[in-house]
Amino acid sequence: MSEKLSADSRCEQTGDEKQDTQEKEAVVPERAEEAKLKAKYPNLGQKPGGSDFLMKRLQKGQKYFDSGDYNMAKAKMKNKQLPTTGPDNNLVTGDHIPTPQDLPPRKSSLVTSKLAGGKNSIPRKDRVLRAEEWTLGGLTLCLLVQ
Amino acid sequence: MAGAGGGGNDIQWCFSQVKGAVDDDVAEADIISTVEFNHSGELLATGDKGGRVVIFQQEQENKIQSLSRGEYNVYSTFQSHEPEFDYLKSLEIEEKINKIRWLPQKNAAQFLLSTNDKTIKLWKISERDKRPEGYNLKEEDGRYRDPSTVTTLRVPVFRPMDLMVEASPRRIFANAHTYHINSISINSDYETYLSADDLRINLWHLEITDRSFNIVDIKPANMEELTEVITAAEFHPNSCNTFVYSSSKGTIRLCDMRASALCDRHSKLFEEPEDPSNRSFFSEIISSISDVKFSHSGRYMMTRDYLSVKIWDLNMENRPVETYQVHEYLRSKLCSLYENDCIFDKFECCWNGSDSVVMTGSYNNFFRMFDRNTKRDITLEASRENNKPRTVLKPRKVCASGKRKKDEISVDSLDFNKKILHTAWHPKENIIAVATTNNLYIFQDKVN
Numbered sequence: 001m002s003e004k005l006s007a008d009s010r011c012e013q014t015g016d017e018k019q020d021t022q023e024k025e026a027v028v029p030e031r032a033e034e035a036k037l038k039a040k041y042p043n044l045g046q047k048p049g050g051s052d053f054l055m056k057r058l059q060k061g062q063k064y065f066d067s068g069d070y071n072m073a074k075a076k077m078k079n080k081q082l083p084t085t086g087p088d089n090n091l092v093t094g095d096h097i098p099t100p101q102d103l104p105p106r107k108s109s110l111v112t113s114k115l116a117g118g119k120n121s122i123p124r125k126d127r128v129l130r131a132e133e134w135t136l137g138g139l140t141l142c143l144l145v146q
Numbered sequence: 147m148a149g150a151g152g153g154g155n156d157i158q159w160c161f162s163q164v165k166g167a168v169d170d171d172v173a174e175a176d177i178i179s180t181v182e183f184n185h186s187g188e189l190l191a192t193g194d195k196g197g198r199v200v201i202f203q204q205e206q207e208n209k210i211q212s213l214s215r216g217e218y219n220v221y222s223t224f225q226s227h228e229p230e231f232d233y234l235k236s237l238e239i240e241e242k243i244n245k246i247r248w249l250p251q252k253n254a255a256q257f258l259l260s261t262n263d264k265t266i267k268l269w270k271i272s273e274r275d276k277r278p279e280g281y282n283l284k285e286e287d288g289r290y291r292d293p294s295t296v297t298t299l300r301v302p303v304f305r306p307m308d309l310m311v312e313a314s315p316r317r318i319f320a321n322a323h324t325y326h327i328n329s330i331s332i333n334s335d336y337e338t339y340l341s342a343d344d345l346r347i348n349l350w351h352l353e354i355t356d357r358s359f360n361i362v363d364i365k366p367a368n369m370e371e372l373t374e375v376i377t378a379a380e381f382h383p384n385s386c387n388t389f390v391y392s393s394s395k396g397t398i399r400l401c402d403m404r405a406s407a408l409c410d411r412h413s414k415l416f417e418e419p420e421d422p423s424n425r426s427f428f429s430e431i432i433s434s435i436s437d438v439k440f441s442h443s444g445r446y447m448m449t450r451d452y453l454s455v456k457i458w459d460l461n462m463e464n465r466p467v468e469t470y471q472v473h474e475y476l477r478s479k480l481c482s483l484y485e486n487d488c489i490f491d492k493f494e495c496c497w498n499g500s501d502s503v504v505m506t507g508s509y510n511n512f513f514r515m516f517d518r519n520t521k522r523d524i525t526l527e528a529s530r531e532n533n534k535p536r537t538v539l540k541p542r543k544v545c546a547s548g549k550r551k552k553d554e555i556s557v558d559s560l561d562f563n564k565k566i567l568h569t570a571w572h573p574k575e576n577i578i579a580v581a582t583t584n585n586l587y588i589f590q591d592k593v594n
Contacts, residue, residue, distance in 0.1 A: 029478035030426040036481040037427060044427075054372050054394070058325055058344055113198040114167040114176050115586060116223040 156520075157576055158592040159539045161532050163217060165202070166585035168530070178581040180568055184248035184256065187572040190218055190579055191258060192586055193243025197227040199260055199313075201271065215577060218588055222271050224313040227262040239264050245330050247339070249352075257316070259339065263326040266341055268317035268352065276304040322348050322358045329379045335386040342379035342391060349403075361409050362391060362401065377435050377492075384444045392449060396433030398458065416447075416458050418465045428480045428489070436492035441501040442573075448504055450495040453477065455506050455516065470516040470523065473508045475546035475557045488562050498571045507566025510555070511582050512542055528566060528580045528587040538592060 038044060167176065175196025182191050190202040203221035230239040240263055249257040255272040280302040283291055325343035332339045340361070341348050347362035362379075366372055374395040382388035387403045399412035420429065432452035440447045446467070449456050453474060456466035472493075476483060483489040488509075495506040507513045508525075516523045525542045532539060545554040568581040576591035 030424070030428055030480060033478065033480040034427040037484060040481075040485075054375055055369070057375065058372075060326065111175075113194055113196065113200050113223055114584070115165045115178075115192060115194070115200040116198075116220045 159526060159576075159578075159589045160536045160592050161539065161587070162535060162577070162590045163588040164530060164533055164585055165200075165218075165588075172584045176584040178568060178584060178586060179242050179244060180246050181570045181579050181581045181586065182246045182248060182258075183570050183572050183579065184258075185250045185573060187574050187577070189221065189248070189256060190570070190588075191246045191248070192581065193226065193246050193260060195240075195242040197225055197229070197241030197243060197262065199224055199226045199243060199246065199258075199269070215575065215590055215593070222311040222313050224269070226260045226267060226269065226315075227265065230264075232264075244327060247330050247332050249332060250336060252336075259330050259332065261327050261330050261341065264320065264323055266319040266327070266330055266350075267315050268319075269313055270316045271311060271313050274310045274312060275306060275308075277307045278302045279305045317352065317355050319350055319355050319358070322350075328377060331379060331381045331389065333381045333386050334384055338386075340379060340381060340389060342376050344375040347376065347379055347389075347391060347409075359407070361403065361407070363408065363410060378438045380438055380440055380447075382444055383440050383442060390438055390440070390447060392435035392438040394434040395430060396435055396451060398435065398438060398447070398449060400460065414460070414463050416463050416466075418456070428484065431484070431489055432480070437494040439495060439497060441497050442499065443501055446501070448495055448497065450493050450506055452489060452491075452493075455495055455504055457504070457518070468518060470504070470514075472506055472514055473544070475544055478546075479557065483562070486562065488565075491565055492567060493565075494568050496569055496571045499573050499575070505569050505571060505578065507569055507580070509562050509565055510560040511564040511566055512544075513566045513569055513580055526589075528582050528585075530585075536592070539589065 166178075173196075175194060175198075177195040178192055179195055180191075180193040183189070184191070188204050190204075192200050192202075194200075200223045201221045202218035204218050205216035207216040226243055227241040229241045231237070232239060242262055243260050244263065245259075245261050247259045249259070249268075251257075255270050258269050258271070260267055260269060279286065280300050282296055282299055282302075283293065285291055319341070323341065323343045323346070325345050327341055327343050329342040330339060331342075337353075338349055338351050341350065341358075342362075345363065345365040346360055348358040349361045350358040362376070364374070364376065374393045374397075377392050377394055379389060379391040382390070388400060389403070390398050390400045392398045396417065398416040400414040400416070401409035402413045403409060405411070405413060420433075435449045435451050437450040438447060445460060447458050447460065449458065449466075450472075453476060454472055455470045457468040457470075459467045480489060493507050495504060497504055502519055503515055503517050505513060505515045511528045512525050513528065514523060514525050525544070526539045527542050540553075543551075543554045544560070545551065545556050547557075550556050564582060566580055566582060570579045572578065578589050580587045580589065
């Protein structure tokens with residue numbers, strides 16, 4: 001009798017264990033990935049959703065250029081080259097002063113979308129496409145004029 | 147009928163058309179950034195990174211004879227937004243069209259709202275098929291006639307001409323957003339609309355461009371305390387006083403404009419409780435909601451986060467009523483997806499006309515449909531390989547691990563540069579528009 005009982009309780013236990021390991025396995029992919037990331041970047045901050053991450057998102061498009069800073073830096077450096085950007089051109093950090101060379105080239109002239117042209121999009125033959133608001137405004141960065 | 151009798155799987159989806167260039171070298175301006183059918187489904191608008199809008203119109207086929215529904219062909223195209231530079235703030239303003247929303251049709255012309263990061267524009271698209279001829283003082287080509295040669299008077303008459311479709315900007319709603327606009331939504335009153343940026347939501351009247359009301363402001367007094375941003379917002383389809391906005395922390399807030407002028411205090415907060423033992427570095431990032439859409443009925447809303455689609459009943463705030471996994475196999479790839487920034491991709495989602503099926507995009511130019519009634523799902527691919535009209539699309543399957551069966555594709559072979567972020571479903575029929583990076587695919591169900 002007691003043997004039977006103990007056999008039953010053994011089965012229960014293994015059942016629980018099974019569930020436990022299954023749950024752990026479900027968690028493991030994300031945690032394993034997290035471990036991988038921390039191994040690669042040990043200095044990664046604790047709060048990924050914190051203000052640093054969001055501030056970067058909010059600052060998209062910000063391009064700083066101060067001609068005063070630029071000229072002061074140039075004067076200080078005298079003959080030396082100004083530090084140029086690293087691989088990430090969009091981040092302006094620390095002592096890096098943006099130079100005219102850093103900023104991306106002017107965007108090319110505006111042309112018709114390929115969705116509206118080409119063999120795959122056949123406009124109706126009896127129709128003429130006309131857009132009223134074609135302006136020739138360009139993007140000029142006056143601040144860079146020295 | 148959209149979704150009637152069956153769902154995403156009883157329907158056999160066939161290739162119909164593909165728009166855009168074939169070449170692999172994609173110009174940045176050609177990247178499609180939004181796709182939207184109008185209220186009747188007759189028009190389909192796309193916006194791209196170059197600030198251009200292209201509108202397609204469905205051809206009116208002879209329904210008795212046709213084997214398929216009308217094709218979509220180019221109706222109008224125009225430059226909606228141009229690149230700008232805000233000198234005061236040293237901000238480059240992209241011309242990329244973030245959203246297009248159609249107004250319901252009130253007269254012969256069509257109206258849509260298109261927005262980039264900072265400025266919303268109301269465009270009027272109208273047809274001209276007649277022109278006046280027989281002026282007394284002008285020649286037909288516009289040159290003025292010498293008045294002394296005019297000996298008789300006649301009344302100019304309207305004569306038919308080749309159809310011309312003109313797009314003109316009717317209102318420009320500018321200077322109301324410090325941060326980047328992510329959503330616009332037209333109210334069911336058809337007079338007002340909202341625009342949402344990362345921290346604020348503004349209410350506009352379609353006729354008034356020089357002012358707007360701020361209805362939500364989550365900017366903290368100290369920016370160091372910033373913990374979440376607004377990711378999407380939408381008005382309720384029937385209740386003109388109700389709107390929702392989603393956040394980067396995975397919550398949705400429903401607000402009632404009758405409660406107060408500034409809706410900083412939500413009426414309802416929808417949030418699924420998180421299991422603390424499951425929390426990881428990635429938890430918050432993948433819970434960020436990239437899109438929120440009300441069902442046509444107004445009873446439900448759908449949210450899209452990085453790995454799943456959730457359906458919420460507006461009457462129940464503590465958890466979604468349905469959750470569908472879009473690409474769960476990516477959970478074990480989060481590290482590399484974080485490194486290549488894919489984890490921040492913003493996928494959209496959409497309902498079919500009868501709210502029985504929902505659709506969203508994934509990687510490798512795959513898109514997914516979930517039938518809410520049968521609980522079945524399907525994965526399809528937008529590819530030029532199947533581009534014979536009326537070719538039925540073959541369901542695709544991703545093999546997460548272990549032995550890969552024939553026709554399956556392994557997770558490591560997925561192309562993460564081929565993302566389908568934008569999809570749209572015709573409001574009445576089983577016709578869908580799926581945007582890959584620079585091509586627009588149109589699929590429809592097999593009409594027997």
